[in-house]
Amino acid sequence: MRTDTELLQGDARAYAAFYRRHEDAVLGFHLKRVGSAELAADLTAETFARALEGRRRFDPRRGNAGAWLFGIARNVLSRSLERGRVENEVRQRLAMQPLELDDHAIARIDELSDEAAQQALDELPEDQARAVRGRVIDEYGYDELAEQLACSESVVRQRVSRGLRALRAELGTDE
Amino acid sequence: MTRLPELERELQRAAEALERRRRPWWRISLLGGGATFALAATAFAAAELLLPEGDPVPKAPPEQRASLPDMDPGTTRLTSLRAEDPGGGLPWGLSVTRDKAGNIFCAQVGRVQDGKLGVIGRDGTFKDDGRFHPLSPDANQSGVCGGSPPGGDLRLSHNGPPIPASGFTGSFLSPAGGCREHVANPKATMSPQTRRKLRNVPVCKASSLRVVKYGFAGRGAVEIEYGGVRIKADPEESGAYLFVLKPRKGRRLTLNVKYDDGTVCRERSVMDIEPCP
Structure with a gap:
């Protein structure tokens, strides 16, 4: 498999491969912060356009390509928030066409937030994950869960509360 | 398959165009017979970016609230007045x-989104979360108060130091955070206790500071000018005015209010107000 550096130094097809490799991560980054699939797609387009324009300046000795790309993503997001509109200067310079998203594309971007939640849930300690799944997804009562998990109701409540707090912190929804 | 195949195609196409541009001119000449390139500037729909909403600005601490008038939140009204920020983004607004x-x-002044007055999480405020945080009248945010005349013809003028573009003017030691003014020689002007307290408070970037001049010139006001910006006064809003400018060293700003009877009121500072009708 070619490295990110090789893809960035390669031809147009190599850059498309670089995009495919990092699309989900950048889309997810923006989606988490703006909460809208359309805006996340727009911000992602500008991020990759900037990376394309600046890829010859990427220096692997100063850090990996992922960190470099996320630096660009953060910069695009903060400048867009400051200006109150999604930046599009580089896309204009590169004569890129605006994105037109249909419902299917929006749904596919929105999946990313579910995937992030699922991943965060999987990373919880087993006892908390089972308590959160049982209470929030399967909608069991605390008493039923206490029986299933062979512990007291107050322990279940504590696990659910700790689990949700950890999820909120991980998903950035408690800011 | 990617989630945005259209974007992948556009990026590949743009990358190919960049490669063509980077080829030496003699190769272009041989290949295309001296082709000229015209880059079409594609019109993009400027996507309106509503900031995600964060927690409201925290309320002022009880000891501070005790010294403030007992405000009736039900009477809060955002005036129709808006001022652009020199750096762009959400406009500024004024509420009473x-x-x-x-x-x-x-x-109170602040940034406006979706008909609400608030502050933006930037300049150290709300950990620079980039969100919009609504303001309530009893929030930890400075403002200016005046006597309410029987006919409702408001007169008020606020003067204060530049504030950050976040719009937050409350205490930077509050949970909302924020930035502080640059102090040239802190050892000479601040006690060790104060310096310790401010150690972790970031200094506001000069480019983030705004001169925000606001007030009400009364219903008789016709035209109001400040720092070279002129607005038509609206009698329905008691001649409300709001100017947001970048501070400039050595610039002396004067508020000029022209009234419907021909008189002009000039305010250079709080201590220098010519008689107004």
Whole structure:
């Protein structure tokens, strides 16, 4: 498999491969912060356009390509928030066409937030994950869960509360 | 398959165009017979970016609230006045609230989104989260209050130091955070206790500071000018004015208010107000 550096130094097809490799991560980054699939797609387009324009300046000795790309993503997001509109200067310079998203594309971007939640849930300690799944997804009562998990109701409540707090912190929804 | 195949195609196409541009001119000449390139500037729909909403600005601490008029939040009204920020983004707005006894009114400024006054999480405020945080009349945010005349013809003028573009003017030691003014020689002007307190408070970037001048010139005002910006006064809003400028060293700003009877009121500072009608 070619490295990110090789893809960035390669031809147009190599850059498309670089995009495919990092699309989900950048889309997810923006989606988490703006909460809208359309805006996340727009911000992602500008991020990759900037990376394309600046890829010859990427220096692997100063850090990996992922960190470099996320630096660009953060910069695009903060400048867009400051200006109150999604930046599009580089896309204009590169004569890129605006994105037109249909419902299917929006749904596919929105999946990313579910995937992030699922991943965060999987990373919880087993006892908390089972308590959160049982209470929030399967909608069991605390008493039923206490029986299933062979512990007291107050322990279940504590696990659910700790689990949700950890999820909120991980998903950035408690800011 | 990617989630945005259209974007992948556009990026590949743009990358190919960049490669063509980077080829030496003699190769272009041989290949395309001296082709000329015209880059079409594609019109993009400027996507309106509503900031995600965060927690409201925290309320002022009880000891501070005790010294403030007892405001009636039900009377809060965002005036129709808007001022552009020199750096772009959400416009600035001005709101008024009356106290419960109806004797006093207070004005507040901030950034406006979706008909609400608030502050932006930037310049150290709300950990720079980039969100919009709504303001309530009893929030930890400075403002200015004045007597409420029986006919409702408001007169008020606020003067203060530049504030950050976040719009937050409350205490930077509050949970909302924020930035502080640059102090040239802190050892000479601040006690060790104060310096310790401010150690972790970031200094506001000069480019983030704004001169925000606001007030009400009364219903008789016709035209109001400040720092070279002129607005038409609206009698329905008691001649409300709001100017947001970048501070400039050595610039002396004067507020000029022209009234419908021909008189002009000039305010250079709080201590220098010519008689107004």
